[in-house]
Amino acid sequence: MAILVDYKSPYPGExxxxxxxxxxxxxxxVTGRFPFVRWGLFLFGVVCLLVGLVFMFLGAQPVLGFMGLxxxxxxxVYKFCEGSARQSEHVTVSEDHFILRTIDRHGCLxxxxxxxxxxxxxxxxxxxxxxxxxxxxxxxRRVGGFLDPVECGKVLDLLHHALGRVPGx
Numbered sequence: 001m002a003i004l005v006d007y008k009s010p011y012p013g014e015x016x017x018x019x020x021x022x023x024x025x026x027x028x029x030v031t032g033r034f035p036f037v038r039w040g041l042f043l044f045g046v047v048c049l050l051v052g053l054v055f056m057f058l059g060a061q062p063v064l065g066f067m068g069l070x071x072x073x074x075x076x077v078y079k080f081c082e083g084s085a086r087q088s089e090h091v092t093v094s095e096d097h098f099i100l101r102t103i104d105r106h107g108c109l110x111x112x113x114x115x116x117x118x119x120x121x122x123x124x125x126x127x128x129x130x131x132x133x134x135x136x137x138x139x140x141r142r143v144g145g146f147l148d149p150v151e152c153g154k155v156l157d158l159l160h161h162a163l164g165r166v167p168g169x
Contacts, residue, residue, distance in 0.1 A: 019094060019095050020092060020093070020094045021093045021094060021095070021162040021163075021165050021166060022091070022092070022093040022158060022159065022161075022162030023090075023091075023092050023093075024090070024091045024092075024155065024158065024159075025088065025089070025090050025091075026088060026089040026090075026091070026143075026144050026146075026147065026155070027088045028084065028085050028087065028146045034082060034085065037078065038078075041074060041075065041078055044071070044074065045071045045075075048067040048068070048070060048071050049067070049068075049071075051063075051067065052064035052065075052067040052068065083105040083106065084105050084146075086103070086105055086107065087102075087103055087104055087105050087146070088102075088103045089101065089102050089103075089143055089144060090102075091143065091159070093116060093159065093162040093163060093166065094116070094166075095116070095166055095167060096116070097113050097114070097115070097116065098113070098114040098115070098116045098119045098134070098136065098163075099111070099112070099113050099114075100112045100113075100114070100134060100141055100143060102141075102143075112134075112139070112141045114134060114136035114137075114139065114141075115136050115137060116163055116166045117166065118136045118137050119134060119135070119136045119163060120134075120135045120136065121133070121134055121156055121159055121160065121163075122135075123149070123152050123153070123156060124142065124152075129142075129145050130144075130145055130146075130147060130148070130149065130152060131143055131144040131145040131146075131147055131152060132144055132147075132152055132155060132156055132159075143155075
């Protein structure tokens with residue numbers, strides 16, 4: 001998991017958003033390993049093709065088909081994992097807003113805006129998916145479902161610290 005944090009000093013944000021206290025971007029940790037996995041999958045496919053052709057020339061033609069099926073299934077799993085790694089979350093805490101931008105595995109963007117003076121944060125148990133729950137005025141949203149418990153604690157501390165710097169909280 002990658003956490004990109006900008007909290008060194010408050011800075012003016014977009015017009016109407018006030019001074020930004022914290023800006024966090026959360027990404028799953030697997031995104032950096034995909035080129036290696038892609039090459040490994042390609043080499044595995046080449047080896048399966050060569051071994052399947054050897055067995056086909058020896059008279060065991062069904063081996064080539066089953067090896068091809070294995071390669072196709074591994075590719076499907078790879079594409080599913082690649083889609084899951086595409087998700088990201090961007091949390092911005094300013095004087096006026098607590099903004100959560102979420103990009104899901106299909107690339108769809110959702111935006112939630114909370115009042116930082118009424119925002120409550122708590123950790124979700126890892127048994128029920130993990131992450132943090134952000135709630136404000138009856139609305140709730142889950143943040144960082146892909147984080148492990150230690151990382152959830154770090155993000156929770158950062159968010160509590162930023163919300164503590166918001167005037168009126």
